[in-house]
Amino acid sequence: MLKSNPGDPLxxxxxxxxxxxxxxxAVGAEECYCRAILGSPGDGELLSLYAKLIWETQRDEERAKSYFDQAVSASxxxxxxxxSFASFMWEAEEDEDEDNNKEINIYDGTQVSSVPALVPAF
Structure with a gap:
């Protein structure tokens, strides 16, 4: 069906x-989504699907958020x-929290948590 109508955004x-x-x-999906966006740039669901793909495969928060913002504006x-946007925001915040709770041990380069232990060590 796609061969007979290769430009159909749906x-x-x-x-x-x-x-x-x-x-x-992911590569094939990105190609299809990009071609679909060219044919239907105001499709909020399509923009949301593409944003989700970007987030899941590349973890590019800025780019994914840009597409989610366009999706929410369109729909x-x-x-x-x-x-999808709420799920993305939740995951992005969790990733940011995890990054903020890690420090590097200057002596051996290993990661250590900056979160204090719940039970003090003996």
């Missing part, structure tokens, strides 16, 4: 989602878009 979006979620083909009442 087909590209759905095939990109299949590649991402089922086949675990402010779409519960799927809002749910």
């Amino acid at each position: 087909l590209l979006r759905n095939y990109g989602k299949f590649l991402h979620e089922v086949e675990k083909d 402010p009442d779409d519960c799927m878009v809002l749910g």
